[in-house]
Structure formats: C-alpha cells, structure tokens
Amino acid sequence: MKTISxxxxxxxxxxVLEQCYHRTINVIEKLVDYRFELLFVNDGSKDNxxxxxxxxxxxxSRISYVNLSRNFGKEVAMIxxxxxARGDAVxxxxxDLQDPPELIPELIKYWEQGYDDxxxxxxxxxxxxxxxxxTSAQFYRVLQKxxxxxxxxxxxxxxxxxxxxxxxxxxLRETQRYTKGMFSWIGFNKKEILFNRDPRAAGKTxxxxxxxxNLAIEGITSFTVAPLRLSSIVGxxxxxxxxxxxxxxxxxxxxxxxxxxxxxxxxxxxxxLGGLQLLSIGIIGEYLGRVFNETKRRPLYFVDEYNNEKVxxxxxxxxxxx
Numbered sequence: 001m002k003t004i005s006x007x008x009x010x011x012x013x014x015x016v017l018e019q020c021y022h023r024t025i026n027v028i029e030k031l032v033d034y035r036f037e038l039l040f041v042n043d044g045s046k047d048n049x050x051x052x053x054x055x056x057x058x059x060x061s062r063i064s065y066v067n068l069s070r071n072f073g074k075e076v077a078m079i080x081x082x083x084x085a086r087g088d089a090v091x092x093x094x095x096d097l098q099d100p101p102e103l104i105p106e107l108i109k110y111w112e113q114g115y116d117d118x119x120x121x122x123x124x125x126x127x128x129x130x131x132x133x134x135t136s137a138q139f140y141r142v143l144q145k146x147x148x149x150x151x152x153x154x155x156x157x158x159x160x161x162x163x164x165x166x167x168x169x170x171x172l173r174e175t176q177r178y179t180k181g182m183f184s185w186i187g188f189n190k191k192e193i194l195f196n197r198d199p200r201a202a203g204k205t206x207x208x209x210x211x212x213x214n215l216a217i218e219g220i221t222s223f224t225v226a227p228l229r230l231s232s233i234v235g236x237x238x239x240x241x242x243x244x245x246x247x248x249x250x251x252x253x254x255x256x257x258x259x260x261x262x263x264x265x266x267x268x269x270x271x272x273l274g275g276l277q278l279l280s281i282g283i284i285g286e287y288l289g290r291v292f293n294e295t296k297r298r299p300l301y302f303v304d305e306y307n308n309e310k311v312x313x314x315x316x317x318x319x320x321x322x
Contacts, residue, residue, distance in 0.1 A: 003035040004108065004160075005087030006101075009077040010053075011043040013095040017052045024101040025060070031105060038063045040095075041081040044071030054308065067305040075177040078157065080301050082166050090166050092157045098197050099158035106193055107160035116188035119159035123194045149184050155192075156180065164188070173300060176290045228287065231280040238276060242269075 006024060010017065021038070028036045042050050042065060050067055057063040066084050068077065082090060089111055093099040103120060110118045157179065161169070168186040169179075303311040 001033065001035050002089070003037060003087040004089050004091060005037040005039050005085035006091045006093065006104070007039050007041070007078070007081040007085055008093055008095050009041045009043055009074050009081060010045065010049050010095045011071060011074070011077070012045045012047045012049060014045075014048040014052055016096055017049060018056070020095050020097055020101075021056055021060075021063075023097065024104075027101045027104050031108065034108070036062055037085070037087055039081055039085055040065040041077045041084075042067045043074065043077040044068055057307065064307050065305075066303055069302040069304040072301045075179050076301050078179055079170070079173075079177065080303070082170055084306065085166065088163050089160055090163075091160045094156075094158070099156070100195065103158075103193070103195055104160075110191045110193070111160050111162060113191075114189060115191040116162040116165045117159060117183060117190045119155050119183065119190065119192060120195050121155045121192050122197045149181065151181055151184050158195075159183070162188070175293050175296075175298065175300060227283045231283050234276060235280065238273065242273075 006028070008020065013020075017040075024038065028034075038060075040053050040063070042053060050065075053063070053065040053067075057065060064084070066080055068080060072080075078092065081092075089108075091104055091107060093101065099120065107118045107120070165186060165188050168188070169182060172182055172186075305311060
C-alpha cells in the first residue's frame with residue numbers, strides 16, 4: 001500500500017486548523033487504497049497553532065508535526081516539510097483551505113498515470129483584490145519573458161509531487177528560495193488541472209504587499225539576470241545619447257554661435273544620470289546580497305520539536321532523515 005504525505009505549512013492558523021483537518025480527513029478516508037500522513041509544519045507561530053496540532057495528534061496517529069525553532073517563512077517551511085515527509089508522494093497545500101482538499105483524489109489519479117508533478121492552476125481567485133490579481137499577472141508575464149524556464153502562471157504550491165521530484169527539490173538548499181520556480185526548474189513529467197480558488201476559510205492572510213514584493217524580487221533574481229542586462233543596455237543607450245548630444249552642442253556653438261544653456265538643463269541631466277546610476281547599483285546590490293547570503297552556507301532551518309520529541313541532532317539533519 002502506497003503512502004501519501006499531505007504537507008501543510010502553518011503560521012498563526014489557529015482559527016482554521018481544525019476545519020482544515022476535518023475537511024482533509026473526510027477526503028482521505030474515502031481513499032482506502034492508500035496510507036496517509038498529515039504533516040504540519042509550524043513555522044514559529046505565536047498563537048495556539050502548536051497546541052492545536054499536539055491535540056490533533058493525540059486523537060489521530062496519522063498526524064505528524066514539525067515545530068521550527070522560529071519563523072523562517074513559508075518557503076523554508078516547505079523544504080523542512082519535504083525533508084520530513086515519508087510518503088511515496090507528497091501533496092502540498094495551504095492550511096487556510098484556499099486549496100480545496102477535495103482535489104486530492106484527482107491529483108492522485110494523474111499521479112498513478114505516471115505524472116511526477118500534478119499541479120493545480122487557478123481558474124479564478126475569489127477573495128483577492130483586483131490590484132493583487134493585476135500585479136500577479138504582470139509579474140508572471142515579466143518572469144516568463146526574462147527566463148528560459150517555463151514558469152507556471154497562476155499556479156501556487158498546491159500540487160502532488162512524486163518521491164523522485166521531492167528528492168530533487170531536497171537537493172536545492174539555497175537560502176534565497178522561490179519554490180514556485182524550483183518546481184519548474186527540476187522538470188519531470190507535469191500535469192495541469194484547473195480549480196477555482198476559494199477565499200480563506202478563516203483568519204487573515206499572512207501575505208501583505210511588502211512580502212509579496214519581496215517574493216517577486218526573489219523570483220526574478222533567482223531565475224534570471226535580465227535586470228543586470230537591462231541596466232547595461234540602458235547604460236549604453238544613455239551614453240550614446242549623451243555623446244550625440246555633446247556633438248550637437250559643440251557643433252551648434254562653434255558653427256552657429258549659440259549660447260549653451262546653463263543651470264536648469266545641467267541639473268536635469270545630472271539628476272537623471274544619477275538616478276540611473278543608483279538604480280543600476282541597487283540592482284547589482286540585490287544580486288550581490290544574495291551571493292553574500294549563499295556564501296554563509298547556514299542551515300536553512302532548525303527544528304525545535306518533532307512529534308512531541310525535542311530534536312537534539314540539528315546539524316545536517318536533512319541528510320539523515322531518510
């Protein structure tokens with residue numbers, strides 16, 4: 001009998017955890033040909049998330065939980081869950097029930113047909129503002145045009161991964177993580193299914209515009225060097241325009257005797273060029289900062305507790321789990 005792990009990262013989700021558990025259980029109890037593991041990753045929650053997970057585990061032995069030592073962010077929480085997941089396949093879904101557990105049987109059906117990555121693409125995005133939908137669409141459009149990797153548009157983390165896809169992702173230990181791009185980067189046989197994304201079942205979203213902008217920067221800097229090339233191209237164009245303008249000024253002064261305009265035009269050019277230089281330095285700084293973080297080679301996370309037991313071995317833990 002095959003085992004399927006359902007991986008659910010959770011950060012301050014006390015209002016929705018029990019509802020998430022019951023809806024998921026109602027689905028998997030009908031799939032009698034499989035064993036299931038419900039693996040929750042508590043990402044340093046400050047509410048009662050951990051105590052609720054412990055209570056659920058006492059009622060149901062199929063529940064496992066990983067309690068991280070602090071809040072590391074969802075991207076790191078997912079790789080922590082993949083390190084601990086024991087299943088032949090892993091289903092990733094959010095605790096807020098925007099990813100409906102009722103799709104799990106369909107994910108499994110295509111997995112059994114030989115697909116390694118069965119991902120759910122959003123047909124609609126209820127509960128999200130028009131601004132978030134617009135910026136999301138534009139981000140995916142820019143990312144698609146600037147990278148050679150076919151990034152999946154309108155696709156989140158909700159998917160089923162075969163064990164070999166999970167093991168491939170576990171080898172990517174970079175600290176600056178954009179997992180949605182990594183799903184595409186590893187390749188393997190992929191299958192798309194469509195679904196209507198529901199609003200949150202309860203609680204408030206942890207993704208605000210500042211965190212979404214940071215995630216977008218992570219995605220762009222992780223999978224393309226187009227901003228660096230763009231800054232170089234802009235520099236060449238500005239330099240060429242400046243050279244041509246210089247020839248025009250010299251020619252008009254020597255041949256026509258025109259006076260060269262002074263302070264206003266000079267300040268405009270200086271401020272414009274200064275802005276371009278600062279923008280280029282900022283782009284270089286983003287990439288340099290990521291290189292600096294990667295060279296530290298720090299562990300991605302530390303685990304405080306796994307299934308009611310304090311974790312003592314914390315060095316290279318991911319290498320010894322399996």
